[in-house]
Amino acid sequence: MTRDLGDATRFLPGELVVGTDARIRFADRVEMIHPWDGRVFFSVEITAPRFGARLDRVTTFADGQALADFLACREDGEWVSLNRDLAVTAGRDELTWRIQTAGCRAEVTTIWPADLADQLREFLIGTGTVDTTSISEGGLWGRRAAQRAALGAKMSLPAWRTAVARTKISEGTTVLDLACGSGEFCALATEAGARATGIDASHEMIELARRTAPEAEFHVWPLGRLPWDDGTFDVVTAFNALFFAADPETAFAEAVRVSRDHVVVCDWHPEHPSDILTVGRAVLGSGGRRRAKMPEPQEELAIDIPQDHPDEDTMLRAFLSTGGYQRLIESEGEESVAEKIRIAAEPFRTADGGYRFANKYLMSIFRKNPRM
Structure with a gap:
């Protein structure tokens, strides 16, 4: 189920990846489909060369549907997750991802694939619903x-x-x-x-x-x-x-x-x-x-x-x-x-x-x- 949206490279199954060198990895969390409005939640990992170690699950739940809707607009602006741990700033051809929690802060910039919104939405909700x-x-x-x-x-x-x-x-x-x-x-x-x-x-x-x-x-x-x-x-x-x-x-x-x-x-x-x-x-x-x-x-x-x-x-x-x-x-x-x-x-x-x-x-x- 891996969909690498950057250059060709290998990643573990069950994830969606943006970029290669500095990259964002979305963990598959389809069990978090919201019963009222279809929102889907996922955990996020940031890796980049300047980090000594990966930042795994430093933000645990961002709203996948809202993020996909934001990316689909293809306009400059910023989206912030409900728990405010993750922020995404959209530029002309790039996305800047910022994670900030009580324990850490990280920021990386990746490419902005044209089909990222569709890929993200499909990845998060494409496998069906669950008991909520x-x-x-x-x-x-x-x-x-x-x-x-x-x-x-x-x-x-x-x-x-x-x-x-x-x-x-x-x-x-x-x-x-x-x-x-x-x-x-x-x-x-x-x-x-x-x-x-x-x-x-x-x-x-x-x-x-x-x-x-x-x-x-x-x-x-x-x-x-x-x-x-x-x-x-x-x-x-x-x-x-x-x-x-x-x-x-x-x-x-x-x-x-x-x-x-x-x-x-x-x-x-x-x-x-x-x-x-x-x-x-x-x-x-x-x-x-x-x-x-x-x-x-x-x-x-x-x-x-x-x-x-x-x-x-x-x-x-x-x-x-x-x-x-x-x-x-x-x-x-x-x-x-x-x-x-x-x-x-x-x-x-x-x-x-x-x-x-x-x-x-x-x-x-x-x-x-x-x-x-």
């Missing part, structure tokens, strides 16, 4: 991302602290957090000295995460196949995450594959009712999500996750900010949904007019090397 369940979920959670971060993001703090302690996250530990949301666990991990990476299907959540944990690395990426080699991370975590995947078992298997040692999976406790779920079922009905089928972990822990709100308005805004309520808001309107939440939450109102929801997580800790 978690990308769709990301869009729902992104609608009120800032509100969610302010009112509910730290609810899982007791579980995060337990994970840090149990897996001994410390100076130099490499950590990957799946469905990282607005990045608070990655911030906690970096405070402990770890090198943290987070992925989430919501662009808006990732933008917040980059501000929450500026020392960590974040990428827009759905649950499922992961773009890292086996054993890349010491610890991989998934806090209330795997049930968002189209295939929870594949998401778990990928977490195991890219981990070197620990995999931590945290979910609502199946044997202890959680008040937030009680309200959710009253308003939304029974959900269609399912847990991943996993082997027996080396350790299981029940963790209390209380959530308190000082008043009714704060409580309502916290519930309405979650992705699960967005489709109902679309169909019934926010006022109707808020009234249903208000009624369902009444048993959890406190004497001072606030609300307290008692919840419990089940944390499963897996170790690849349990004897170490």
Whole structure:
């Protein structure tokens, strides 16, 4: 599937290359086709003689459809990716590619083949579509991302602290957090000295995460196949995450594959009712999500996750900010949904007019090397 758009030279299968000496390589990421507008995302590698080593995946996701549309215009100008890691400046016969992340900056100039837009579009979307369940979920959670971060993001703090302690996250530990949301666990991990990476299907959540944990690395990426080699991370975590995947078992298997040692999976406790779920079922009905089928972990822990709100308005805004309520808001309107939440939450109102929801997580800790 290689299409070399520069001079004749050999490259690995599954890539599209622009130029030869200084070149840009696009990795094939057709699993990232966006469900609403057909956008396709890809990772990028820059190589040039003056670089001592290749810069591989320094930008992980650029919008392929938008880039192809920009190149098809054949006009001077600049295109910048959504996560702002990659910029392409079009000149008369050349393209200047700039990558800039927290860890590196690189710039190379290549030729501008006349058919680059068509080749890029064909390369990215020519092999068909895939299941995009978690990308769709990301869009729902992104609608009120800032509100969610302010009112509910730290609810899982007791579980995060337990994970840090149990897996001994410390100076130099490499950590990957799946469905990282607005990045608070990655911030906690970096405070402990770890090198943290987070992925989430919501662009808006990732933008917040980059501000929450500026020392960590974040990428827009759905649950499922992961773009890292086996054993890349010491610890991989998934806090209330795997049930968002189209295939929870594949998401778990990928977490195991890219981990070197620990995999931590945290979910609502199946044997202890959680008040937030009680309200959710009253308003939304029974959900269609399912847990991943996993082997027996080396350790299981029940963790209390209380959530308190000082008043009714704060409580309502916290519930309405979650992705699960967005489709109902679309169909019934926010006022109707808020009234249903208000009624369902009444048993959890406190004497001072606030609300307290008692919840419990089940944390499963897996170790690849349990004897170490």
